[in-house]
Amino acid sequence: MALHFSRAEFARRQMAARRAIAARGLDGLLCFRQETMYYLTGYDTNGFALFQGMWLGVDGSLALVTRGADRLQSKYTSVIKDVRIWIDREGATPALDLRDMLESYNVRGKRIGVEYGAYGLTGQRAKMVDSALEGFCRTEDATDIVSALRMFKSPAELKHVRRAGELADAARDIAVRDCVPGASIAKIYADMLQVMVEGDGDPPASRWPIGAGQEALFVRYHTGHSPVSKKNDQSTFEFGSCYRHYHTVMMFVVLTGKVHPAHREMFKVVREALDAAEDAFRPGNVVADVFNAQSKVIKKSKFSKTTLPACGYTTGAQFPPTWMEGCFIHAGNPTVLKPGMLFFKQMMLLDDRTGLSMSIGESSIVTRKGSEQVCHAPRYLVTN
Numbered sequence: 355m356a357l358h359f360s361r362a363e364f365a366r367r368q369m370a371a372r373r374a375i376a377a378r379g380l381d382g383l384l385c386f387r388q389e390t391m392y393y394l395t396g397y398d399t400n401g402f403a404l405f406q407g408m409w410l411g412v413d414g415s416l417a418l419v420t421r422g423a424d425r426l427q428s429k430y431t432s433v434i435k436d437v438r439i440w441i442d443r444e445g446a447t448p449a450l451d452l453r454d455m456l457e458s459y460n461v462r463g464k465r466i467g468v469e470y471g472a473y474g475l476t477g478q479r480a481k482m483v484d485s486a487l488e489g490f491c492r493t494e495d496a497t498d499i500v501s502a503l504r505m506f507k508s509p510a511e512l513k514h515v516r517r518a519g520e521l522a523d524a525a526r527d528i529a530v531r532d533c534v535p536g537a538s539i540a541k542i543y544a545d546m547l548q549v550m551v552e553g554d555g556d557p558p559a560s561r562w563p564i565g566a567g568q569e570a571l572f573v574r575y576h577t578g579h580s581p582v583s584k585k586n587d588q589s590t591f592e593f594g595s596c597y598r599h600y601h602t603v604m605m606f607v608v609l610t611g612k613v614h615p616a617h618r619e620m621f622k623v624v625r626e627a628l629d630a631a632e633d634a635f636r637p638g639n640v641v642a643d644v645f646n647a648q649s650k651v652i653k654k655s656k657f658s659k660t661t662l663p664a665c666g667y668t669t670g671a672q673f674p675p676t677w678m679e680g681c682f683i684h685a686g687n688p689t690v691l692k693p694g695m696l697f698f699k700q701m702m703l704l705d706d707r708t709g710l711s712m713s714i715g716e717s718s719i720v721t722r723k724g725s726e727q728v729c730h731a732p733r734y735l736v737t738n
């Protein structure tokens with residue numbers, strides 16, 4: 355079987371989830387997030403693009419309803435023994451197959467949680483599920499139950515995180531080396547991906563925001579990448595590396611040709627802001643402390659109006675369309691930092707008045723004594 359964790363690890367995770375479900379006063383959880391299925395059972399697929407759902411009962415019952423195309427995938431990549439197949443046909447209503455599965459586990463009349471916040475559970479599919487379960491059982495949104503557990507990575511998970519960090523550092527070296535005047539951003543993009551996949555990594559869960567010139571100010575992926583100017587230019591690299599679905603993220607800017615004096619000032623600010631964020635990134639502090647630390651640095655500079663209202667987020671084992679796990683670094687976030695949490699911290703200055711961009715970011719684990727960087731953005735101004 356293609357399991358990336360021990361059966362004991364999956365048993366521990368399922369028990370923690372069952373306790374959390376019981377603490378909510380629920381009899382079980384209908385899981386629609388692929389991340390949850392992977393975390394609890396190892397089930398590894400992109401079949402969540404179509405309808406599937408997994409049941410975890412407080413009594414330990416575990417079952418999956420999926421398409422025939424994922425029958426073997428679920429058998430060989432997970433610890434799930436009870437797999438039910440819904441049949442592709444005109445007018446198929448797979449939520450009824452899901453209800454039949456729940457009926458076999460005596461769920462009728464009980465109170466269950468549903469992961470409504472799942473990319474695979476579109477609005478249309480959620481209405482289908484609600485319709486099938488109306489009068490059958492009581493449901494409520496419980497998207498946060500397993501998500502809260504997943505924020506704290508086990509030693510086994512952190513091994514995968516550290517390997518993802520190594521792949522990120524290898525991709526960084528390619529960007530730093532090859533981003534020169536006249537270079538093809540598309541070719542650099544491809545070579546960075548190649549070193550990750552050749553290192554036994556996975557394609558990342560999100561497309562990378564990478565671009566030169568004006569595109570260096572973009573913070574989302576876009577199609578059609580302009581080459582690096584043969585004269586003076588700026589190129590932003592924000593990329594996620596992935597190993598066994600666990601992500602680390604890095605961000606930096608490469609300058610080519612003659613360096614604008616403002617770029618040097620901007621880099622000094624983002625580097626100091628990242629250092630301040632790292633100092634606040636320790637157990638016992640709250641996430642807002644990290645935001646406030648970097649914000650204090652940026653607000654003292656003349657670039658205070660060029661930053662964003664959030665400067666990072668948690669990540670981990672994620673599936674498309676995003677590697678963002680959901681806990682964002684912004685003002686007022688009361689989440690307490692605890693060992694095992696993994697954050698990407700990114701300091702960005704995007705000045706659309708001058709057209710200049712500068713950023714730096716990297717991923718770190720909260721440890722018992724402070725933090726551990728798992729990938730390493732250049733702490734110097736990269737110029738080629």
